[in-house]
Amino acid sequence: MPNPLLLAARARRWARLLRCAWRAALLAWALPGSLQAAAHPEDTLVMAPARPELYLEENYYSVLEDPTDRLTLADVRGPAWGRRFQQLRGSGHPPNIQHPRSTYWLRLTVRHAPTETAAWYLELYDSHIGSAVFFRPVPGGAATAYDSVATGARQPFATRPHPYKNFLFDLPPRPGQTATYYLRLRSDTRTSFRAMLHSGAGLIPELSLQYWLLGCFYGVLAIMVLYNLILFFFLKERTYLYYVLYVLSGALLFLSEDGLGFQYFWPHGPDLNHFIGAVAPVLLLLTFAAYASSFLDTGSRLPALHRLGRGVVLGSTGLLLLDAAVVHSGFSFWLYLLPYGMLYYVGWQAFRSGLRPARYLLLAQALVATSLTFLIMRKLGINFYSNAYTVYSLNVAFVLEVVILSYALGEKIKGMMDTTLLTQHRLLKQLRKKHQAQDRLVEQMRENQHLKDQLNTELEALVAQRTGELRRQNETVATQNRELLEANGLLALQSAAIEKLNGELSRDLHAEKAARIEAREVDFGEFSQIYPDKDACLRYLADLKWAHDGYRCRKCGHEKSCEAREPHARRCTRCRYVESATAGTLLQKCKFSIVKALYAVFLLHAHRGNYSPSELARVLDLRPATSWAFAQKVLAALQRRRLAPDHEDGEPWTHVLLDATVEAELAEIEPS
Numbered sequence: 321m322p323n324p325l326l327l328a329a330r331a332r333r334w335a336r337l338l339r340c341a342w343r344a345a346l347l348a349w350a351l352p353g354s355l356q357a358a359a360h361p362e363d364t365l366v367m368a369p370a371r372p373e374l375y376l377e378e379n380y381y382s383v384l385e386d387p388t389d390r391l392t393l394a395d396v397r398g399p400a401w402g403r404r405f406q407q408l409r410g411s412g413h414p415p416n417i418q419h420p421r422s423t424y425w426l427r428l429t430v431r432h433a434p435t436e437t438a439a440w441y442l443e444l445y446d447s448h449i450g451s452a453v454f455f456r457p458v459p460g461g462a463a464t465a466y467d468s469v470a471t472g473a474r475q476p477f478a479t480r481p482h483p484y485k486n487f488l489f490d491l492p493p494r495p496g497q498t499a500t501y502y503l504r505l506r507s508d509t510r511t512s513f514r515a516m517l518h519s520g521a522g523l524i525p526e527l528s529l530q531y532w533l534l535g536c537f538y539g540v541l542a543i544m545v546l547y548n549l550i551l552f553f554f555l556k557e558r559t560y561l562y563y564v565l566y567v568l569s570g571a572l573l574f575l576s577e578d579g580l581g582f583q584y585f586w587p588h589g590p591d592l593n594h595f596i597g598a599v600a601p602v603l604l605l606l607t608f609a610a611y612a613s614s615f616l617d618t619g620s621r622l623p624a625l626h627r628l629g630r631g632v633v634l635g636s637t638g639l640l641l642l643d644a645a646v647v648h649s650g651f652s653f654w655l656y657l658l659p660y661g662m663l664y665y666v667g668w669q670a671f672r673s674g675l676r677p678a679r680y681l682l683l684a685q686a687l688v689a690t691s692l693t694f695l696i697m698r699k700l701g702i703n704f705y706s707n708a709y710t711v712y713s714l715n716v717a718f719v720l721e722v723v724i725l726s727y728a729l730g731e732k733i734k735g736m737m738d739t740t741l742l743t744q745h746r747l748l749k750q751l752r753k754k755h756q757a758q759d760r761l762v763e764q765m766r767e768n769q770h771l772k773d774q775l776n777t778e779l780e781a782l783v784a785q786r787t788g789e790l791r792r793q794n795e796t797v798a799t800q801n802r803e804l805l806e807a808n809g810l811l812a813l814q815s816a817a818i819e820k821l822n823g824e825l826s827r828d829l830h831a832e833k834a835a836r837i838e839a840r841e842v843d844f845g846e847f848s849q850i851y852p853d854k855d856a857c858l859r860y861l862a863d864l865k866w867a868h869d870g871y872r873c874r875k876c877g878h879e880k881s882c883e884a885r886e887p888h889a890r891r892c893t894r895c896r897y898v899e900s901a902t903a904g905t906l907l908q909k910c911k912f913s914i915v916k917a918l919y920a921v922f923l924l925h926a927h928r929g930n931y932s933p934s935e936l937a938r939v940l941d942l943r944p945a946t947s948w949a950f951a952q953k954v955l956a957a958l959q960r961r962r963l964a965p966d967h968e969d970g971e972p973w974t975h976v977l978l979d980a981t982v983e984a985e986l987a988e989i990e991p992s
Contacts, residue, residue, distance in 0.1 A: 362407050364498065366431045367440060369877065372522030376515045384425040393455050393466060393502060396425050416512040417505065426503040426513060434496040438520035443512050444487040447579035448597060449579060450474040450507040454489040457499050465660035477587035484527065485579030534580060537715050541571050544722050559729055562611035567722055569607045573600035574715065598644035600638055605659055609633045612663050613731060616670040625666050633659045680728030684721035844939060847919050855887055857914045858901040862888040864974055873897055905977050906957055916940040917950065924954045925973035
């Protein structure tokens with residue numbers, strides 16, 4: 321009888337042999353070219369500070385496909401597997417994952433600059449890569465010493481080395497050295513492994529610009545959602561609701577595509593991120609179909625195409641959900657062509673049938689279709705104008721589509737309202753004619769009744785008598801009205817005279833207050849009534865500077881000027897130099913209220929400089945340091961004025977305002 325333990329050992333040995341044979345068959349199937357000819361290695365990428373951003377062309381990295389998912393870093397660095405790396409350019413392999421069940425190794429050789437002091441960063445554009453492990457040589461370690469950074473879309477966002485929407489890996493500085501880096505990628509979708517190198521100095525401005533542009537993009541979407549949601553609540557038009565749902569679906573799709581949703585809204589849910597990435601395009605299709613059907617009125621305008629389009633959309637939705645949940649073909653984007661093409665054809669037929677706003681829907685779809693061409697090419701691995709502009713072209717096209725569709729909806733509602741108003745106008749015109757005919761009929765019946773009734777003669781006589789009485793009363797009333805009008809005229813003349821007297825009294829009162837200021841008898845409250853605000857102070861300074869001696873340009877000496885944008889400022893008509901009202905006065909470059917500054921000059925002049933800065937700060941509610949600095953400026957002007965040859969005792973305080981030293985300082989500051 322055979323030994324059971326011996327039989328079990330033989331079975332395990334045969335199982336190991338079968339697994340090894342199966343693994344060898346898979347590797348031979350995945351790498352047929354490596355057994356026939358030697359593969360070309362990748363080109364060495366030379367980094368230089370003059371180029372802060374380096375896009376990795378296909379000749380800068382080589383690829384190795386591992387269908388068994390068993391190779392390690394030591395295996396791919398060995399000579400047996402190292403020779404099987406193929407340079408992407410010329411290999412026929414597209415720059416994306418073609419077989420979702422395989423693991424892809426990327427190799428990148430970099431020559432660091434001799435003067436390199438800061439780290440570089442490797443960015444992978446596609447944020448949907450399920451697993452990404454970056455291997456880099458350990459600085460200062462042995463040649464075989466590598467460390468690794470593991471992250472991916474199937475892991476929480478906290479596993480990423482940098483809080484950025486895409487995958488970002490560090491390349492430590494290695495001045496003058498040549499280093500080889502490896503990337504191990506695995507994903508269940510046909511994701512792209514296009515990448516770019518950023519210098520440390522150029523990374524922050526680039527990322528800031530990207531986030532700023534994306535913020536503007538989502539801001540526009542939010543504004544359009546809020547605007548059309550308000551219109552829906554006011555107009556009760558369901559098309560606006562479908563439009564809002566369509567924009568929200570698009571925002572959800574873009575949050576999943578550009579990685580911002582995973583970064584800010586669901587960083588701890590990688591499965592949720594994957595689910596949203598699969599469901600958002602389906603929601604976008606359904607909401608756009610609902611919007612297009614309501615906007616084009618296909619149910620009443622094109623009933624046959626309406627039923628056909630609804631069937632196509634629902635069938636495509638079922639196939640898309642089946643592919644996302646079970647098949648995982650990676651070519652689900654082809655399933656969107658049929659429903660969107662059908663909707664475009666329906667829009668064209670609606671436009672031909674007379675719906676003029678449908679042309680905006682056709683234009684919007686054409687823009688999105690153009691940008692989708694670049695996305696499909698990237699999914700297929702075809703290098704068709706792949707750059708930063710085409711990567712974000714879909715965002716620009718979607719914003720334009722949202723704006724155009726909102727405008728198209730407004731045009732449609734406006735056309736419907738115009739048609740309704742025209743119909744109402746026609747109905748009102750018909751009703752008016754009907755009422756006029758009825759009025760003529762009633763009048764004719766009334767005249768016939770008067771002709772038949774002989775008693776109307778007496779009534780007419782009584783009416784004539786009463787009419788005469790009313791006429792006489794009307795004449796009496798008219799006479800009284802004329803008398804009242806004359807009295808009103810006299811009252812108007814008296815009012816004008818009173819207003820004139822009031823104006824003279826106001827001017828006298830203002831002159832009296834100004835005289836009191838000259839006599840140094842006013843407090844800040846009364847001073848504020850004469851100069852209540854900044855405009856009054858500027859008007860006073862402008863009159864003080866230019867009313868008597870006239871204007872003369874400080875820059876070119878020209879004597880003609882015009883008003884400037886600043887209040888009470890003058891602009892030279894020759895050199896266009898602008899001089900403010902405070903220029904050349906003690907109030908030039910004043911940092912606090914000009915009313916308080918004017919009163920401070922008045923107080924210090926009135927007390928001949930014997931007014932303490934602390935008391936001045938208390939009266940004007942200023943900081944002591946500010947009060948002291950301004951008081952020193954005014955006291956210096958007072959001292960210069962006392963030493964002036966034309967100084968007179970009791971002269972007004974306006975001479976201190978127009979201090980000659982300030983004039984000289986201003987002339988030194990101004991360019992010749």
